[in-house]
Amino acid sequence: MATICELVQLPVGSECGRWTILKKLGEGAFGAVYLVKEKGKNDVEYALKVEAEADPLGLLKMEVAVLLEVKKQKIVRRHFLELADKGNLPGKFNYMVMTLVGKSFQDLRKSAQYNKFSMGTAISVARQSLEAVEDLHNIGFLHRDIKPGNYTIGRKEMHELRKVYMLDFGMARKFAREDGTLRNPRARAGFRGTVKYAPLACHIQREQCRKDDIESWLYMMVEMTSGRLPWRNLTEPNDVGAFKKECKTLRPRCLFGGCPREYLEIFPILDKGKFFDAPEYTAIYELLERAMVSTNRRVSL
Template identity: 65%
Template sequence: MAAPLNCELVQLKEGEEIGKFAVMKKLGEGGFGAVYMVKDKDNDELHALKVESMAEPLQMLKLEVVVLMELNRTERPRHFCEIFGKGQKHNFNYLVMTLVGKSLQDLRTTSPLRRFSMGTALSVGQQCLEAIMDLHQIGYLHRDIKPANYTVGRRIIAEERKVYMLDFGMARKYIKDDGTLRNPRKLAGFRGTVKYAPIACHIQREQCRKDDIESWLYMVVELIRGHLPWRNISDPKDVGQKKKDCRKEKYKELFGGCPRKLMEVFPILDNGKFFDTPDYAAITALCKEAIVICGVQEFPYDWEQ
């Protein structure tokens, strides 16, 4: 998604202060805001600052704060950033959170073969699936699972083996306040990234928990192979059709070069209905079995060497 033409991105200068946090440098920007490295003036610790204009029609940062706050209240937020500050200043909302390392997307595309080793891909995939499960357990779907929305921790604090899930601006709560599941809408708009979106997105069907895992599977295949069969297709409808084909008679186009155990994920998902809890344990077990069968090691990860 791109920012509306009438909404300017928030730009902060080096040295500018947001509460007790001083801006060090810009780390990047997207359609709806920017990310900066900031220093806590009380203890010199480094964090990440996300900002979003109050004029932005889609207030994605507010949803991210809500989701992260709920995750931070859980007993063990294994794969999520900690919140160090939040609020409003001038014409923008801001969130101060854990400073993380490179995304899986950047790590893959800058690797010599543009893919991970089998051991790294399967091990990292398990961590990514754990994050999905933890998010689902607090009642939210992510709806934009992709390598760019996962990062590893910073090497300087010995977290280069830890995977973080990021960006909850497209998340949707699937559980009502009384604990019951929300009924699907008759028609749902496209949410996510075409390359990794589940088939449900392509047919405008309400997403459920197993759809996040379908996106996860596409991501893991790409981490292993370095590409997906629809990488050169631009039309979302054609991408959706290609995914349907790979789900059936052309499954080898998707899974060629991957452990056969990964082919067993789709049947697990297809056996589940809209309201069913996915069998996360069975899918994790398939990844573990694949590591053993392939005779590969999880560690060290590729970027540690």
């Protein structure tokens, strides 16, 4: 049986709307991404993502919805890509065109010494990636798939190597209505996300809320900082969930070894919040600032 990616293949030199395909950048279970240029304009390159029109998941629709909301709410554009175009080739595929970015956190970590960032870099990245989560929440969306592969840095050509971008909103869910009121949780929610970084709520099929995105962010930052997560060799979701619960309630140092001690204080902040509560982002930023000061002091000694 053909996969979605096999159904949507765009040859180099072909055209999609006003865009010319230059090369394929990558592909996965949900579609392919291509490097493109706008016809008649050869100075700026973009990324074009395609998804089969018949794809039952329809993840591209949610991605477009999020980036359109970002575009409307100009105040939150600091860590998001520009949606340059969107469209449909009837009977074949949907597509979206967005800013071209640099390497993902996942690729950067794998190429780094000991598979981790330096302490100062990790804390700096932690702040920017948390800002992106907060900005997304402020426009009423949960990400629900926070992981290193869904964050990138900017491009060297654009002088943005120190800027962080959040990607891939196909798993996102709108938790706030237009009038600002919050949607009630479903009695049971299916697993959404990536097992390695998913919050405990996923493992017990509970509706995710804002603090669950931050729990996933924390797991990601532990891996960026220390080079590993203690359940990295487990594959069964139930086993991973049990290990996460043990680390959170009984053995926190098992999770946070090699990380700033301030990381240990984040879980208690999250646990204070209820389902409808906005997380205490400011308190977490203050912990990251303390961690950076401590790191700089150690380096200078």
